[in-house]
Each structure stands twice: as structure tokens, then as C-alpha cells.
Amino acid sequence: MTAQVELAGVRKAFNEGQPNAFWAVDGIDLSLPSGGITVVAGPSGSGKTTMLTLVGCLARPTEGRVRLDGRDISGLPEPFLAALRRRTFGFVFQRFNLIRGLPVLDNVMLPAYPLGSPRGPLRRRAFELLERLGLAHRAEARVESLSGGEAQRTAIARALINDPPVLIADEPTANLDSALSSAFLEIVAGLREEGRTLLLSSHDPLVREAAVVDRVIELRDGRVIADRTRPAATR
Numbered sequence: 603m604t605a606q607v608e609l610a611g612v613r614k615a616f617n618e619g620q621p622n623a624f625w626a627v628d629g630i631d632l633s634l635p636s637g638g639i640t641v642v643a644g645p646s647g648s649g650k651t652t653m654l655t656l657v658g659c660l661a662r663p664t665e666g667r668v669r670l671d672g673r674d675i676s677g678l679p680e681p682f683l684a685a686l687r688r689r690t691f692g693f694v695f696q697r698f699n700l701i702r703g704l705p706v707l708d709n710v711m712l713p714a715y716p717l718g719s720p721r722g723p724l725r726r727r728a729f730e731l732l733e734r735l736g737l738a739h740r741a742e743a744r745v746e747s748l749s750g751g752e753a754q755r756t757a758i759a760r761a762l763i764n765d766p767p768v769l770i771a772d773e774p775t776a777n778l779d780s781a782l783s784s785a786f787l788e789i790v791a792g793l794r795e796e797g798r799t800l801l802l803s804s805h806d807p808l809v810r811e812a813a814v815v816d817r818v819i820e821l822r823d824g825r826v827i828a829d830r831t832r833p834a835a836t837r
């Protein structure tokens with residue numbers, strides 16, 4: 603279960619060619635080796651979310667290259683990119699983006715539907731993920747009845763349904779109190795033990811300074827201004 607992502611000279615513009623053109627990511631070179639927990643920190647607007655979407659191939663760079671396991675994927679046609687994305691990355695969005703009106707279990711199963719998996723085994727896997735995250739009892743509940751922590755764990759289960767080597771989470775503790783944030787960090791530590799790569803963006807000092815975090819990358823104005831890997835002894 604490995605996947606190595608590299609960004610080389612990556613820039614991302616919004617509103618390119620217009621008076622309000624803006625480089626949200628402005629020249630990032632980054633190697634994200636397989637395994638470990640990396641936190642992307644930086645002030646609001648520094649490009650954290652944009653960088654996460656570039657790493658996870660949800661967005662394409664305006665300039666530069668994104669490589670997955672050494673292969674340049676920046677120019678791949680969308681159907682190929684979508685297939686790679688589905689097997690490689692799981693996303694937990696800041697607002698979780700759960701589908702209202704659908705039960706928790708169906709929300710967890712959603713990213714697996716395009717693969718045409720048979721429903722039975724898929725349901726079983728979704729249920730096992732919910733069990734693992736302590737949410738089995740809520741499997742049939744509608745998502746609008748979930749608490750913030752439950753919605754987050756549903757979003758994590760959904761991100762794991764295709765068993766991706768890389769899990770990306772954008773501001774995962776933004777709506778959680780300290781106890782739930784610590785619970786989230788425990789979940790993340792368990793995923794790291796399984797050999798997954800975790801990439802989180804966070805403003806939260808509790809996340810940035812957590813003992814389980816291996817590396818902190820700091821962004822400002824779309825550039826990396828600091829990149830620290832913690833010595834293993836302090837973890």
C-alpha cells in the first residue's frame with residue numbers, strides 16, 4: 603500500500619488572464635514519500651486547500667508537474683486521472699460534504715459505486731469501517747441527525763471505502779472540541795500504523811504539535827516557507 607506524490611514547480615492560478623487573476627499556489631516543489639503524517643499549516647488564504655487538491659489530483663496545476671510514483675500524471679485525460687484518483691486518494695473535506703437525506707451507510711458506500719462493486723461485499727466493508735470508527739449503531743441514521751464528530755467519522759469511513767494508500771483531510775478538526783480532536787488524531791495514528799500516508803491541513807495547534815505528526819509544512823502566499831520533519835525520537 604504505497605504511493606509517492608511529488609509536486610515539481612507547481613503553480614495554480616484562479617481567474618487566469620483576468621484582472622483578478624490570483625496564484626493560490628505559487629511555485630511548490632514537494633516530495634511526499636509513502637507513509638507518515640504530514641500537516642500543512644499556514645494562515646487563511648495561504649493555499650493549503652488548493653495544495654491538497656493538487657496533491658490529490660482533484661485539480662490540475664496551471665504550471666508544473668504532479669508525479670505519482672514517479673509518473674507524470676499532470677496531462678492524463680480525465681477518465682484515467684479519475685481512476686488513479688479513486689484507487690490512490692481518500693478525501694475528507696472541511697465541510698465533510700455528506701449527502702443529506704441518505705443514511706450514513708449509503709454515504710460511506712458512495713465513492714465505490716463507479717467501480718461497479720457488488721453491493722453485498724461493499725455494504726459489509728462500509729459497515730466494518732463504521733464499526734472500526736465506533737459508528738456501527740448509526741449506520742442507518744440520516745446524516746443530518748449526526749453530531750459534528752459523527753459526521754467527521756462518517757466522512758473518514760467514506761474516504762477509506764476504496765482502501766486508498768493516501769488519506770487527505772482538509773481542516774479535519776475545525777469543528778471539533780479538544781476531546782474529539784484528540785479522538786481524530788488517534789484514528790489518524792491508527793491509519794498511519796497500517797502504512798497509509800496522511801496529509802492534513804490545519805490551523806489547529808493541537809494538530810500541528812501532536813506527537814503523532816511526522817512533518818509540518820508551512821505555507822505562506824502559496825509557497826513553502828518551512829518544512830520540518832521531526833526526528834523519530836521525539837515522536
Ligand SMILES: Nc1ncnc2c1ncn2[C@@H]1O[C@H](COP(=O)(O)OP(=O)(O)OP(=O)(O)O)[C@@H](O)[C@H]1O
Nearest residue numbers: 616617624626644645646647648649650651652653
Ligand atoms: N475557486 C477559486 N476561485 C478564485 N480564487 C480562489 C478559489 N479557490 C481559492 N481561491 C483563492 O486562493 C487563495 C488560497 O485559497 P485556499 O483555499 O487554498 O487557502 P487556505 O490556505 O486553504 O485558506 P483557509 O485556511 O481559509 O482554508 C485564497 O486567496 C482564495 O481566495
Ligand SMILES: [Mg+2]
Nearest residue numbers: 650651652772
Ligand atoms: Mg482551506
